[in-house]
Amino acid sequence: MNGKIKGTRRTRILIVACAIIVVLLLIADILVGNYLVTFAIGRSSASGAAVAPPSVTSDETNSKVDINIKAMSEKTAAWLETAEVSEASVTSDDGLLLKGSMIRTPEKSDLWAIIIHGYTGRKEHMANYAAYYAERGFNVLLPDMRGHGESEGDYIGMGWLDRKDVLKWINLIISENPAAVITLHGVSMGGATVMMTAGEELPDNVKAIVDDCGYTSVWDIFSDELQYIFGLPTFPFLNTASIIAKLRAGYTFEEASALEQIKNAKVPMMFIHGSEDNFVHTEMVYRVYEACPTDKELYVAEGAGHGGAVYIDPGVYYDKVFAFLEKHNIL
Numbered sequence: 001m002n003g004k005i006k007g008t009r010r011t012r013i014l015i016v017a018c019a020i021i022v023v024l025l026l027i028a029d030i031l032v033g034n035y036l037v038t039f040a041i042g043r044s045s046a047s048g049a050a051v052a053p054p055s056v057t058s059d060e061t062n063s064k065v066d067i068n069i070k071a072m073s074e075k076t077a078a079w080l081e082t083a084e085v086s087e088a089s090v091t092s093d094d095g096l097l098l099k100g101s102m103i104r105t106p107e108k109s110d111l112w113a114i115i116i117h118g119y120t121g122r123k124e125h126m127a128n129y130a131a132y133y134a135e136r137g138f139n140v141l142l143p144d145m146r147g148h149g150e151s152e153g154d155y156i157g158m159g160w161l162d163r164k165d166v167l168k169w170i171n172l173i174i175s176e177n178p179a180a181v182i183t184l185h186g187v188s189m190g191g192a193t194v195m196m197t198a199g200e201e202l203p204d205n206v207k208a209i210v211d212d213c214g215y216t217s218v219w220d221i222f223s224d225e226l227q228y229i230f231g232l233p234t235f236p237f238l239n240t241a242s243i244i245a246k247l248r249a250g251y252t253f254e255e256a257s258a259l260e261q262i263k264n265a266k267v268p269m270m271f272i273h274g275s276e277d278n279f280v281h282t283e284m285v286y287r288v289y290e291a292c293p294t295d296k297e298l299y300v301a302e303g304a305g306h307g308g309a310v311y312i313d314p315g316v317y318y319d320k321v322f323a324f325l326e327k328h329n330i331l
Helices: 002-041 059-082 123-135 160-176 189-198 218-230 237-249 258-264 283-291 314-327
Strands: 084-091 097-104 111-116 139-143 181-187 206-212 269-274 296-301
Touching: 002 218, 002 237, 059 123, 084 160, 097 123, 097 160, 111 123, 111 160, 111 189, 123 139, 123 181, 139 160, 160 181, 160 189, 181 189, 189 206, 189 258, 189 269, 206 314, 218 237, 258 283, 269 283, 269 314, 283 296, 296 314
Parallel strands: 111 139, 111 181, 181 206, 206 269, 269 296
Antiparallel strands: 084 097, 097 139
């Protein structure tokens, strides 16, 4: 009898111990998931420098890029000295004040480019792109995405929340210029943003979209980064973080998919990527390109790292972009 009682007690103790371990693991999972949300999309915590792996581009490429960045920055600075820049703002569907800059060409033009910055970036970082568009007669809108720069927002939208914000910016341009012919051009998170926007019902004024090194989905890019930065598996940590992101920021990492959105695109799209991109891996561009149902073009810049296609050879980059726009009667 005593043996049975002792055996029963041991079983109960084992069950209680297992239950405690399970509860502790669940608590740890929730704490890690909550930390990951703050780290990845919290406005004050997120850092592009902290998450990007060291570049694998060659010394020759890096030297070329440095020279081209210097030349382009000088060109942009000279242009901005005479450019007509004005502040602009819209209010998001969830009540955030979003700010941006409008830069108009001296002559009256209906051409507009909305140029979207990347993760932890801001509108000023896209001035080099704006200078080339302005040179071709475009008015330019440079918005700060939510959670960035001068725009409000405690959380980064990673393109998913931003797609609805871009619609607000589009409508602002149309309200001032009903005949506007609009091109969307985004880089990195901005590339994902314009791809996600492509899946929405767009006004007829939007005629083309250019994605430069955007990711397939937030889930995909965060899964890569979870392993790279923390050495953690996707399950269960990213699953839990995704649920917490829904509660805190209003979206899950699974639903925020450029790959799925782009399947609903209706305007011509150009896809750009660097062949040596080890951050938003180059293979992603082939997946979104294949998924796009509209007239499309692909340019993979040989030797370029993340966001480096424009800097490895700006002449080739813009020749290809503007040839694409000319093909579709935008220029």
